[in-house]
Amino acid sequence: MAKCFALLGWSLPVIESMQKMDKPYVVVSFPDFEQYAAENNIPFVSYQFDEWSDTSNSLDLHEKLKPYNVDVAVPLFEETVEWAGALNSIYRDDPRVLNRAFLFRNKAMMKRKALIGGLRVGLFEEVYNKEGVKEFMKRLNAANLQVEGEEDSWVHIKPFASAGTVGHRLLRSMSDIDEKCEEGDFPCLAESHLPGQEFSCEAFVHGGKIRFLNITEYVKLGYSNFIPEGNYLHTKREKIMKEMQKLVDLFGIQYGMIHPEWFLTENDELNFGEVACRIPGGHILELCGKAYDFDALAAFVLCHDPDLTEEELNKILPPIDARPKTFYGNVMIYPHKNRIEKLEIPEELKEEPFFLDHNLVPPLTTQKINDRDGFGNHFGTVNFKGDDPDRMTELLLHYENVDFYV
Amino acid sequence: MSEQTIDDINQSRLKELLNDFFEATSLTKPDKANKLMNQIDIMADSKLGIECIYSYVPSLTEAGIFDGSPWADPSKLVPNLANGTLKSGHPNSTIELLSELRLMAIVNGDLDNGQIEPDEASNYLQEIIVANLEFVFNEPQEETRLMMSDHELVKVHSLFKFIIDKVDLEQVKEKLSEELTLICAQRPVVTEKQRNIIALVKEKLDLDAYKPEDRKLLRFQKCIYSPTEGSADKPLDEYGHYLKTLTKAELYAEAQEMSSRMLEFGLVSQYQGILLLHLVRNEFHQIVPICLGLNPVGEAKWNENIAFVSDLIKDTVHPYNCQCIYGLAKMLENGVLGREAVRSSLSNLATSRIHLKVEERIDKSTRKKSKDVSSRQYLMGSLFRILGQPLGVGQGNNPTCQSARGISMWSKHSPAKLINMVQTVAVHDDISFRFEGQEIKASETIEGLVHNLDYNLDAVSVTLVPLLDKVYNEMMRRAAGRGDDPHKWVNPALYGQWILIGFASAYDYLSNAIVDFDGFTRIFYGMCHPEYNGQHQLIYPNPIGIFITSSKGEFLGFHAVSLLRVAKDDNKEYRAYFLNPNNEGRQDWGQGIKPSVFGNGEIAGESSLPLHQFAARVYAFHYNNLSQVSKQMEIPDSEIQKVKKLAKESWGQAYTWLETKKQW
Structure with a gap:
């Protein structure tokens, strides 16, 4: 049994679970959370994860965690994966734990590893600028035996080390590359579109x-x-x-x-x-x-x-x-309009037996919606629960396009 | 799952979320509370939903839903704040609703939280009811209508329906009687609200004729339930038989008593319908004017048109369509029946066949529909009321102040045109207008401002308004983008040729600012203030655009009223007398600006304000551009600045102001 878990990042539901299980833990996160932690009796070590220096590194953090007897590090955020890897390398006395963590933080390395191991992956490459993406798309077109006038092959670009859909762009054509790619996107991973x-x-x-x-x-x-x-x-x-x-x-x-x-x-x-x-x-x-x-x-x-x-x-x-009989699903709600005034829950949702709950928040006043970055910030989630996965799929697809914010 | 009703599902959702909330530690409680409150918000728009929420109030309270909020301690709540909170939308309105239900649980002994006694809770609830009668009777004020969504209105109304059912109303009596007095003073065409309050009082309160405060409420009750000694305790058909036993002299006395009841508050009882029909059918021609409570002018009109009016009465009046009797009386007195065109168009309508769609609308507007009364009878009856009480027209809970204002204007100045319009729409469910040489047909336009008509309207309004609204909207569309307020062109086209040509708007489209407000106000005073317009009176109602402001003076939106006259009140102060088509003329526009409807020289249906206060909310009006009087410059600057200060510190904060002079 671990003497103490270091939770790297910030998640109230995780902290609550630890409290309910009565397991020893300490939260390591940015200084912004320190006051809340103190007010709520949460063991806390403040750390600047985005700094890497003589005074901010895993050995230093290791020292700071000693008083808590930490012997297991758990990453909650994408950005803390290598920190947890470094700490666990020390705790388990195995340098490869850290190296493995790097695998998760560099999507090109991750793909190469998968390819070596015999997993099916698409074509991929590290790219450094728009030209690189265009060259990649050209080679992909050639490989797909494109004939004059046919559509370009789709290319995705992703930052090496970001969570989920952040910074993920789908490029459907050469002109898309010019319009959608920005200087700050590079270097990054370019890969062919995987169907399925x-x-x-x-x-x-x-x-x-x-x-x-x-x-x-x-x-x-x-x-x-x-x-x-x-x-x-x-x-x-x-x-x-x-x-x-x-x-x-x-x-x-x-x-x-x-x-x-x-x-x-x-x-x-x-x-x-x-x-x-x-x-x-x-x-x-x-x-x-x-x-x-x-x-x-x-x-x-x-x-x-x-x-x-x-x-x-x-x-x-x-x-x-x-194999549970009840299916739980959710759809994240994004406003579809540039200006929103209020939240309106559609009547059909109120009468939907699969509807479970929602945590949508009304806009404070008339609000302007910024252009979405990647998938942008959603305004909340609508949850469904029911015994029929096909109906579930139907509902999730439907509500994605319903205007909750008008 | 399909066997469960949606209410069962709602209840189990609530239960599950409450459980999640209960089990959460302080870390995730806010998150769970959010979901829980969202579920309560969803359920609160139905009676069953409110009942279900009520049954969970003790558990919700115990689980700590109020903790850490301003609602935590029920003994520290302030009744006057509830109205504002209820209007402010979810989640505030939802917790306020829960707070009211908690008080009810305390009153009923379903919850004992030790902080407040049942008596106190009961007093508190009564105060809330008094301050929120607009929700009790679902008659929202203009401010409320602009602020709240349909869902929020239904939700809050459901709450009050629930509360009113279960709370002692003893201490609300005085307030209810004041409310009734002030509503009736406005003589609205739709009398549903008064009747609802009177019915509520009858059902919920034991009144004592020896108590002065009860006596007034009893008078209202008598008007509807037992207007005369002869009708007291008699069912309707028995009253019919009873009338047959009366001598002419007794009938005369009965008619006298009956009409004095009607004139007191403008409310007509079913008995009066029976009496009037009895008199007309048996040709007691001298008693009919007594039964209608007519003044000498009205009586003369009756004598001139006995056959015509008798037919109207026989065709239209019915005990279940009796309120039109008051309208008919006023119609006789104001002389509209003297016009040949009016009589002809009424005869046309009386024999018209009504379009199915229009019939549907009329049915929907009739709360207690009787199968013995046809849609045409309801429509005719409603027309009597509108022709007799042009200032009693209201827009209901609809954004159609424009159309309501039009109906009122035509009723007074072009009644035959109005009746002809009603007949056209009643038969074809369509109407067409001329706009700058082109025809606009309602059936060929896109949607208007109304999406879901609130049917709490009279039959004429439900017939006309959906189409007028479309025509208005289409005119606005065609006149848009001309660099000035489209109303400049739309008002004359919609309302008719008596709208003055000159048009002034405080808002300048090109500079997107309020430009030369001083000049604007001078023109306004020059248009209507007798001392600066050559002691002239206004001839026709002036369609005026006003800014609606909240009780805190904040800008909320736009509204249409008609300025009817400017005159000195008893205190020698100049007041603007205007028609506010919102159902309720009494409003609070902030900065102490509260239109009154009674006691300051108002004719029934008029609202009034001191002229400078009214001017401080005006943004557009028409004027006679040929007779701009030079006296304009005599208007003291102090008066202009008084208006400007009120304007600038309220709605004006939402705009840029430019002081450059403008050529008006």
Whole structure:
């Protein structure tokens, strides 16, 4: 049993779970949170994660955490993954733990690793400017045997080390490259468009083995998803499990949770998108916890502890073959207009039996909406719950386009 | 899941979210509270929803939903703040609603929180009711209508329907009687609100004729339920039989008593319908004017048109359509029936077949529809009321002040045109207008300002307004982009040729600012102030655009009223007398500007304000550009500055002001 968990980042639901389980922990985060932590009796060490210097580094942080007897570090934010890797390297006396963490923080390196290990990935390349992206698109067009007048091949560019959809751009043509790419995007990863049904997995790993696998069906990337996976995807579960274990072995993941994104093609093949090892966005663990009836956040933290016993593991995780009957899904709501005045919950939603709850907030006054960066900030989430995954898909697609803000 | 009703599902959602909230630590409580409050907001717009929320109030209170908020301690709440909070929208309105339900739970003994006694809670609730009668009867003021969404209105109205059902109203009596007096003083065409209050009082309160404050409420009750000694305690059909037993002299006395009841508050009882029909059918021609309470002018009109009016009465009046009797009486007195065109158009309408769509609208506007009364009878009855009480026209809970203002204006100055319009729409469910040489047909235009008409209107308004609104909107569209307020062209086209040619707007479209407000105000005074316009009176109502401001004086939006006259009141102060088509003339526009409807020389239906206060809210009006009197420069600058200060410190804060002089 870990003596103390260091939670790197900031998440009130995670802290609440730790308190409820009565597990020892200390939160490491930016100084902004210090006052709130003091007011709420949260053990806290303030740290500037975005500084890397003689006085701000993992050895220094290691020292600062000594009084708390920390022996396990858990990354909550994308930006704390390598910090947690560095600390855990020290705690486990294994330098490769840090190297593995870097895998998660450089998408080009991540793809190469996957390619070496025999996972199917698209064509990818590191690019340094717009010209680089254009060259990449040209080569892709050539490989796809483009004939004069045909559309260009789609290219995605992503920053090497950002969470989820931040900075992700889809470029459908040469002119898109000129219009959508900005100086600040580079260097970054360019990759070919992967077709297929997108989903993510949340694999809770302990001792190098997947102990529980959640599959999240994406209805629309950046907007909506639901748990557990729908009936079709469910028939592929065994195949997915195999590929997932391959990924865990390949990346050498011993403890914690990984959250990769996959594409299932029409030929029943799995393409690897990317993988993260922090708390996934889109309230996935919240939905997962509700669907499988367990504390997914607590499980996420505890799986990082090498000393966790088999008994404890079984207690905290659902059985590996569990198949809930009730599906939980959500759709993130973005205003569709440039000026919004008020929040209006549509009548049809109030009468929808699958509707569960929402946390949409009315605008304070007439509000101007800034252009979306990547997917931008959503204004809240509408949750659904029901026993029919097809109806769920229908609802999530529908409400993505409903105007809640007018 | 399909067997569950949506109410069951709502309840289980509420339960689940309450449980999540209850189990959360202080860290995630705000987040869970947000979801919980959102669910309460969704449920609160129905009776069952409110009942369900009420049953959870003790658990919600215990779980700490009020903790850390200004609502935490019920003994520290201020009743006068509730109205503003309820108007401010979710989430504030939702917690206010919960707070009211908590007080009710304390009154009913369902909750004991130790901070406030049931008696205190009851007093508090009564004060809230008094301050929120607009929600109790769902008659929102203009300010409220602009601020609140439909969902919020329904929600708050549901709350008060629930409260009113369960709370002792003993201490609200005086306020209710004042409310009734002031509404009736305005003689509105739609009498639903007064009737609702009177019915509520009858149902909820035991009145004691020996108490002075009760006596007044009893007088209102009598008007509707037992207007005469002869009608007391008699069912309607029995009263019909009873009339047959009366001698002519007894009928005369009965008619006298009946009409004096009607004239007291402008409310007509069903008994009066029976009596009037009895008199007309049995040709008691001398008693009819007594029953209608006519003055000598009205009586003369009756005598001139006995056959015509008798037919109108026989065709239209019915105990379930009786309020039109008051309108008919006023119609006889104001002389509209003297016009040949009016009589002809009324005869035309009386034999018209009504379009199905229009019938539907009329049905919807009739709360207690009787199968014995046809849509045409309702429409005719409503027309009597509008022709008799042009200043009683209201817009209901609709953004259609323009149309209401038009109906009122035509009723007085072009009644035959109005009746002809009603007939055209009633038959074709369509209407067409001329705009700058081109035809605008309502059926060929896009939507107007109204999306969901509030049917709490008279039958003439539900017939005309949806179409007038479309025509108005289309005219506004065609006149847009001309660098000036489109009303400059739309008002004369919509209302008719008596709208003056000159047009002044404080807002300058080209510079997007309020330009030369001093000059604007001078023109306004020169248009209407007798001392600066050559002691002239206004001939026709002047359609005026005003800024609506909140009770704090903040800019809220625009509204249309008609300036009817400017005259000195008993205190020798010049006042503007105007028609506010909002159902309720009494408003609070901030800075102490509160239009009055009674006691300052108002004719029933007029609102009034001291002239400078009215001027401080005006943004556009028409004037006679040929007779701009040179006396304008005699208007003391102090008066202009007084107006300007009020304007600048209220709605004016939402605008840029330029002092450059303008050629008006």
